[in-house]
Amino acid sequence: MEKNFESGNPRKIAIIGRGNVATHLSEAFKGKADVCLVNPHTLEGIQEEPDLILLCVSDDAIEALSRKLHDIDSVVAHTSGSVSLSALKDTGKHYGVFYPLQTFTKNIPLNYSEIPVFIEASSPEVKNLLYEIASLFTNSIHSAGSEERRKLHLASVFACNFTNAMANIGFNILSETGIDPKVLLPLMRQTVDKLKWQNPGQAQTGPAARGDIGTIGKHLDMLKDSPELREIYSEITRFISSSLKI
Amino acid sequence: MEKNFESGNPRKIAIIGRGNVATHLSEAFKGKADVCLVNPHTLEGIQEEPDLILLCVSDDAIEALSRKLHDIDSVVAHTSGSVSLSALKDTGKHYGVFYPLQTFTKNIPLNYSEIPVFIEASSPEVKNLLYEIASLFTNSIHSAGSEERRKLHLASVFACNFTNAMANIGFNILSETGIDPKVLLPLMRQTVDKLKWQNPGQAQTGPAARGDIGTIGKHLDMLKDSPELREIYSEITRFISSSLKI
Numbered sequence: 001m002e003k004n005f006e007s008g009n010p011r012k013i014a015i016i017g018r019g020n021v022a023t024h025l026s027e028a029f030k031g032k033a034d035v036c037l038v039n040p041h042t043l044e045g046i047q048e049e050p051d052l053i054l055l056c057v058s059d060d061a062i063e064a065l066s067r068k069l070h071d072i073d074s075v076v077a078h079t080s081g082s083v084s085l086s087a088l089k090d091t092g093k094h095y096g097v098f099y100p101l102q103t104f105t106k107n108i109p110l111n112y113s114e115i116p117v118f119i120e121a122s123s124p125e126v127k128n129l130l131y132e133i134a135s136l137f138t139n140s141i142h143s144a145g146s147e148e149r150r151k152l153h154l155a156s157v158f159a160c161n162f163t164n165a166m167a168n169i170g171f172n173i174l175s176e177t178g179i180d181p182k183v184l185l186p187l188m189r190q191t192v193d194k195l196k197w198q199n200p201g202q203a204q205t206g207p208a209a210r211g212d213i214g215t216i217g218k219h220l221d222m223l224k225d226s227p228e229l230r231e232i233y234s235e236i237t238r239f240i241s242s243s244l245k246i
Numbered sequence: 247m248e249k250n251f252e253s254g255n256p257r258k259i260a261i262i263g264r265g266n267v268a269t270h271l272s273e274a275f276k277g278k279a280d281v282c283l284v285n286p287h288t289l290e291g292i293q294e295e296p297d298l299i300l301l302c303v304s305d306d307a308i309e310a311l312s313r314k315l316h317d318i319d320s321v322v323a324h325t326s327g328s329v330s331l332s333a334l335k336d337t338g339k340h341y342g343v344f345y346p347l348q349t350f351t352k353n354i355p356l357n358y359s360e361i362p363v364f365i366e367a368s369s370p371e372v373k374n375l376l377y378e379i380a381s382l383f384t385n386s387i388h389s390a391g392s393e394e395r396r397k398l399h400l401a402s403v404f405a406c407n408f409t410n411a412m413a414n415i416g417f418n419i420l421s422e423t424g425i426d427p428k429v430l431l432p433l434m435r436q437t438v439d440k441l442k443w444q445n446p447g448q449a450q451t452g453p454a455a456r457g458d459i460g461t462i463g464k465h466l467d468m469l470k471d472s473p474e475l476r477e478i479y480s481e482i483t484r485f486i487s488s489s490l491k492i
Binding site: 102105107108111114154161167174183187189198205208218228229233239242 | 347348356357394398400401404405406411415422425427431433434436437440441444446450451452455458468477479484486
């Protein structure tokens with residue numbers, strides 16, 4: 001018998017995982033779907049015939065977990081940026097990817113309605129279901145194939161993980177002063193907010209963008225005890241100079 | 247005669263400069279002081295006996311401009327992160343630094359009340375005046391000597407200019423896809439907002455923080471046509487790994 005993707009409200013969603021993605025997604029769906037947070041080791045407590053099983057586990061665990069779900073006639077989707085759709089092919093006929101582009105942290109609140117969700121699916125019916133379910137909490141829903149998702153993931157390493165590393169270096173530089181490093185936060189916030197109006201190529205400021213060799217030299221001198229930070233400073237300065245020349 | 251730092255309200259402030267700092271500061275003081283935006287070349291239109299003359303010009307132009315103001319019995323302050331207080335010593339007796347830690351862009355709105363202002367002064371009276379004037383628009387006022395201010399400026403190059411460079415790389419990676427690179431903005435916003443609750447050392451996530459060598463290898467492979475970006479990726483990945491080991 002063909003699977004019937006229609007259902008009475010609310011949708012039943014089983015979220016398998018114990019980490020921050022699982023916790024935050026279950027919070028995002030709260031009051032909007034019948035959500036169940038399921039331990040990936042025991043799989044206990046999963047609803048009867050959920051519309052969607054969302055795998056919120058580490059990349060390495062996705063394929064093995066999906067095989068355990070072979071007998072369940074639900075759509076199964078993983079939530080990873082770097083794992084292909086095909087990793088779920090042993091699950092059964094109906095599978096997809098539901099990739100939320102966000103950094104999820106325990107006990108730190110999030111505006112769920114702004115989280116971009118990237119969808120890939122084994123069929124148009126699965127795609128429709130994943131769009132419908134994403135729309136329960138967000139207005140930003142997109143299609144992305146496995147190759148595009150890999151690029152999104154790489155881009156987010158620069159935009160999120162490496163931005164945090166830049167903040168870390170800034171905080172470390174101020175730690176030797178009596179100044180609370182949190183004074184950097186309004187500046188960082190504005191650096192991001194500007195990008196609503198300007199692309200980062202236009203928005204680039206600072207000594208590297210001005211070609212201010214005097215200040216760059218002074219900064220490298222201040223970093224003379226840290227070859228690692230000097231190298232990072234030089235490389236990014238070179239990138240800014242060359243990207244503005246293009 | 248000793249200078250009298252008291253004055254009737256409102257304070258008279260002459261802002262000398264034509265750039266974004268000058269424009270934004272005059273906007274910040276709007277309705278809160280008698281502000282005059284003055285062309286640095288002609289110095290025309292400066293008020294009679296302003297309480298404060300704020301120099302919002304490039305670092306190289308500060309010293310020469312301050313000498314031109316030798317005869318005026320106003321407090322003179324520059325707004326630069328990397329220029330010493332002593333650059334103003336030829337101005338006369340009363341001088342200081344009024345350094346707003348923010349990125350100022352034409353036509354992009356700002357929450358002035360959050361901008362940290364760092365003050366250094368030639369005397370306690372000047373310091374009091376600069377605090378009073380900063381408090382017209384912000385709640386975040388701090389003392390910082392020339393050495394601390396240099397560190398603030400270096401920290402802000404990482405936190406602002408280099409963060410923008412990370413965004414630029416992320417946007418470039420997505421430019422080859424059909425995806426609007428602005429999908430990265432909620433992620434970047436949250437990356438910054440998290441730092442209200444966690445320091446960046448605790449907040450670090452991503453493949454480098456997890457020691458996920460498989461993903462790091464895939465990312466380096468995706469960057470194989472850009473030695474510059476590979477180098478930046480590797481250096482920052484090394485920094486994250488080593489900073490988490492400490």
